[in-house]
Every structure is written in C-alpha cells, then in structure tokens.
Amino acid sequence: xxxxxxxxxxxxxxxxxxxxxxxxxxxxxxxxxxxxxxxxxxxxxxxxxxxxxxxxxxxxxxxxxxxxxxxxxxxxxxxxxxxxxxxxxxxxxxxxxxxxxxxxxxxxxxxxxxxx
Amino acid sequence: xxxxxxxxxxxxxxxxxxxxxxxxxxxxxxxxxxxxxxxxxxxxxxxxxxxxxxxxxxxxxxxxxxxxxxxxxxxxxxxxxxxxxxxxxxxxxxxxxxxxxxxxxxxxxxxxxxxxx
Numbered sequence: 001x002x003x004x005x006x007x008x009x010x011x012x013x014x015x016x017x018x019x020x021x022x023x024x025x026x027x028x029x030x031x032x033x034x035x036x037x038x039x040x041x042x043x044x045x046x047x048x049x050x051x052x053x054x055x056x057x058x059x060x061x062x063x064x065x066x067x068x069x070x071x072x073x074x075x076x077x078x079x080x081x082x083x084x085x086x087x088x089x090x091x092x093x094x095x096x097x098x099x100x101x102x103x104x105x106x107x108x109x110x111x112x113x114x115x116x
Numbered sequence: 117x118x119x120x121x122x123x124x125x126x127x128x129x130x131x132x133x134x135x136x137x138x139x140x141x142x143x144x145x146x147x148x149x150x151x152x153x154x155x156x157x158x159x160x161x162x163x164x165x166x167x168x169x170x171x172x173x174x175x176x177x178x179x180x181x182x183x184x185x186x187x188x189x190x191x192x193x194x195x196x197x198x199x200x201x202x203x204x205x206x207x208x209x210x211x212x213x214x215x216x217x218x219x220x221x222x223x224x225x226x227x228x229x230x231x232x233x
Binding site for chain 1: 156157158159160161164166171172206220221222223224225226227
C-alpha cells in the first residue's frame with residue numbers, strides 16, 4: 001500500500017545535539033514533500049517543503065531536509081537542537097489521485113523531546 | 117492575510133446535538149479541506165472542496181456534512197456524533213487542488229477541539 005513512513009516515533013535529545021528524522025514514502029510519479037511541526041497545544045506549521053530543483057531545502061528555525069529520489073526519502077535535519085524544538089514532527093507527501101486531484105498524506109509523526 | 121481561522125476553538129456536544137464547525141480564509145484559495153486528528157495520530161483527510169464543489173469524500177460517515185457556501189468559507193455540520201468522533205478537526209486551504217502541484221501547499225488553521233459526550 002502507498003504510504004508515508006516515519007521510523008522514529010519518539011526521539012529524546014540533549015540541547016545542542018544534532019537531529020535527523022527519517023521519512024520514506026512509497027508513491028510513484030511527481031510528489032511534493034513537506035515537514036510540518038506541531039508544538040504542544042498549537043496548530044500545524046510548515047517547516048519546509050520540496051517541489052522541485054535543489055534537493056537540499058532549507059526551512060525555518062535552522063531546519064533542512066534532503067530529498068533523495070532513489071531512496072524515496074526526505075529526511076529532516078538540524079545541526080543543533082534547542083529545548084524550544086520539543087514538538088511533534090510530521091512528514092507529509094502531496095501525491096496525485098485519479099481524476100487529477102491531489103491528496104496530502106501524513107506520516108505517523110515523531111515526537112521530539114529536547115532535554116535542557 | 118495568510119491565516120486560516122476556525123471557530124469555535126473548543127466544542128462539547130451530546131450525541132443528539134446538532135452543531136457546526138466554521139473555517140474561513142481570505143487568501144483567495146480555491147481549495148479547502150477538512151481533516152480529523154486523533155490524539156498522538158497524524159491528520160487524516162475527510163473532505164476536499166475545489167472551487168466550492170465537493171471533490172473528495174474519504175468515505176466519511178454521513179453524520180459529518182460539509183458545506184462550502186462561498187470560496188472563503190467552509191463549514192462542517194455535525195449531527196448524531198459518537199464519542200469516538202472526539203478529536204481535533206483541522207481546516208486547511210490551498211491555491212488549488214488539482215493540476216499544478218505547486219498550487220497545493222496547504223495552510224492549516226488552529227483546529228476545533230471536539231468532545232462528544
């Protein structure tokens with residue numbers, strides 16, 4: 001079945017540690033890729049997105065992600081996390097449906113806990 | 117204005133009640149979406165409206181009834197809900213819903229936290 005997989009369900013890091021969250025998808029054809037963040041009690045916010053071009057995309061708050069087409073992956077990275085990065089992170093894929101429509105499917109999410 | 121607003125923020129209703137959730141955007145977007153998010157789960161698509169017409173219904177039970185009165189507004193009418201329908205209901209909008217994929221970046225509202233007793 002077509003899906004979006006996030007392998008890390010819960011990650012605990014100390015401040016200043018480096019972060020990499022995995023995301024793999026199984027849709028063929030043209031897709032758009034997103035990382036969203038949901039801080040405790042807040043709504044979904046877009047961290048970064050990939051539509052085309054340079055596979056290394058930079059987002060807000062020092063986050064970046066690399067699209068590797070051959071591996072169907074779009075991993076999220078940050079060189080040095082802060083306590084304020086504690087949140088749930090969702091990878092999402094915008095993929096085509098029959099009839100010409102698009103649908104966004106979210107991964108199961110990774111809860112990041114940063115310890116001061 | 118790059119905001120999607122949703123009202124109410126919180127809603128508690130009984131299983132026999134009828135209530136409505138409202139969503140509004142003024143970005144000129146022509147596609148609007150309803151998602152349901154249960155605790156510790158990702159958002160799941162319920163409905164997509166494109167140019168004020170229902171384009172996608174993800175096999176949602178009929179006790180949820182969407183309505184798009186105009187290009188800026190999206191409602192979700194609720195009737196005879198079950199306790200398992202308690203969740204965060206998210207609205208989103210994008211420039212479009214088909215064709216060029218770059219039109220499909222979705223902007224999310226803060227959600228309505230629904231509790232069904």
